[in-house]
Amino acid sequence: MSMLSRVAERVYWLGRYLERIENSARLVSVYGNVLLDLPSSAKLRWESLLAITGSSEDFAARYSVADEHNVARFYLTDRDNPTSIINSADSARENARTVREMVPVSIWEGINDLHIYLNDNVDSAASRRGRDAFLGRVIESCQYLVGCMAGSMSRDAAYHFLRAGRYLERADMTSRIVDVGTANVFPWGTGSRQDGAASRESDPYESILWMNVLRSLNALQMYRRAVPGRICAEEVTAYLLQDENFPRAVSNCLQALASCLRHLPHNEAAVATVTAAMDHVRQANLTQLLKEDGVHDFIDEMQIEFNALHAVINASWFEAQR
Amino acid sequence: MKFSWQNYDSRGFYDELIAERGSARAAGSAVAKHIRSLTMDEIRERQRAAELAVKTMGITFTVYSEGTNIDRAWPYDIIPRTISGSDWDRVEAGLVQRLTALNLFIDDVYNEQRILRDRVVPRELIVESGNFRAACVGMRPKHGVWAHICGSDLIRDRDGTFYVLEDNLRVPSGVSYMLENRKVTKRVFPELFAADNMRPIGEYTAHLFAMLASLSPREGQRPVVVVLTPGIYNSAYFEHSYLAQQMGAELVEGGDLFVGSDDCVYMRTIAGQARVDVIYRRIDDLFLDPEVFNPDSTLGVPGLMRAWLRGKVALANAPGAGVADDKAVYTYVPDMIRYYLDQDAILPTVETYRCGEKEPCAFVLQHLDKLVVKPVNESGGYGMLMGPSASADERHAFARLLRANPRNYVAQPLVALSTCPTVCGDDIEPRHLDLRPFILQGAQHYVTPGGLTRVALKKGSFVVNSSQGGGSKDTWIVDCP
Structure with missing residues (x-):
């Protein structure tokens, strides 16, 4: 039986929200760790995280100080931030509720359980000590759900849409996390990249920073096995954007997305769009881009492509019949 | 200290579990015995575990106008309500008889209208009813069946007799809670299942699907x-x-x-x-x-x-089926059973005053403090007057509504709903309940063994609707050796 367009759309969004929850948890976790590792003289600030995720204005409208407590609250438990983890969990649960007949009971119960946990533990997310356990539990729940889906769902349209949502969201977030890294290569002068470019070679904190970026994507160990030598910006950005084998690398996400889309009917336009995005990221010369301070703009271009991908998925399967 | 039934007292109401001080009815003896083997702390612990299970299983219901928090955990009490198999067989036969007659009635009303011509049911009551759909006249759905899924509300009086309180022939709900309640009981009281010989209920959805599939054009x-x-x-x-x-x-x-x-x-x-x-x-x-x-x-x-x-395309239930679940039409169901099936009704109905008629209406207005008055066309317990517990002001206000549109109301004496032991805070107390079994009719009939038991959780209350603070229980049809 073919899948309803409305249901396909909700399953796709369910995939996106679950991935968004996991990624936001990773983002806050790595940022907190980077700050612990860097000396207090480094001017790396929580504002940079807000800038990267495009949330500066929204944040400033409701908070006066961008300190750790407020920023963590903003990303994790702030009901007024539409992309906070707690709101994403609400949305994931609402979507799961509307497609409950499509997913195995264990998945519904897992989502419901995550939702209950988040709502019951808002307080523990507020302190640095409680936050680690909180974020760990959130990430673990998301991984459990991914495992349930892999282990118990038929490889039908619902499964493909769920994964399509996940991979597009994941590609988007990995690119943002890489952006966090490149924007903060120069902890002594956020915002003045040109001045910093010359002294980058001698930056003692560069490898600490990139190590944490890798850690946030659970990529450190796989990276070490794939790439020899010192951990540096060129290698890490290339790995996270272009590696064909690491499951959180943008190139791998797009490849996985393409394979999901190929299983679906009338996929020509969507497959063409994802192929173009894949070529674009694979052909990029990251060493050159880093030298020219062009990584941020490159990532902006990629994000425009991700938006186009979402639009073509929408047009091909969700709105075609309306 | 183990729990004792010695102090449990249903105060003259028929209790589903405890017949007289301390001793259980045959169908409930295993349940009563098991509860006696637990301390009150252990019982409360089971109740908490059940509430947690309901929460993690995501069994919810929605209350209107609650802003963003749209679904709530389903209220469930761990002590099952037990009914003996022999009592149930009679109820089941009565429900099948009733739905058969109701479907013959609906089919007749939209076609030949024999029952109206023969003046068994007054014509104006039907054709002027808000539930009569002129658009359906002349239609003959497959099997001649209009109401494929029926949820009938049953209550037990002081002597334990089952009465039909109303039939829901439009979009009756509750069956999923009946099924989920059984699953929760299995999670928190697994040992009870070994002791008893209860009828399974899990086949409902298979029967529902088969019945729906049989309607395919x-x-x-x-x-x-x-x-x-x-x-x-x-x-x-x-x-x-x-x-x-x-x-x-x-x-x-x-x-x-x-x-x-x-x-x-x-x-x-x-x-x-x-x-x-x-x-x-x-x-x-x-x-x-x-x-x-x-x-x-x-x-x-x-x-x-x-x-x-x-x-x-087939629609279940058929549009227009609601013409027979009007609470004024309800009073004629025994006549329908006689008219179409030439049988006496197996299940009695509650004495009902039709306010659309002059004398009964005058009687109702004089006795508002003793009667329950219901709009004929509402469900979920909305818009009704519980005369005995209402204030004088509420009764005056309701009398005005009634005079303005008498056809819209029926009244019934307050039936002494049966009780069942229910976990209430630190004790087990009697609470009033009803029962909604579900009946399917396509080419054949199917009746759920038991149904959804709804409990009025407030002490002394007779209002069991979940939208008004009611709870629920797992319902067991137990075949006694």
């Missing part, structure tokens, strides 16, 4: 069955989704369907349009088709009535 093909829901904000959304999941049917909203130029119904899928054969609709008649009924409805499907009238 396309013979010889695997029928496409869908559940049509108003959407996530409906109070019974959990159930719509649950039933679709259990039947492997598609859960659709109005916007997912359209009627083609060939008058067939199609759903919009990722691969194009797909024909639908049977719609288990959980939307009220008036919202089904904006071309025929409420033109502002966005929940329904334009052209759906046309498709149904031309036999291109």
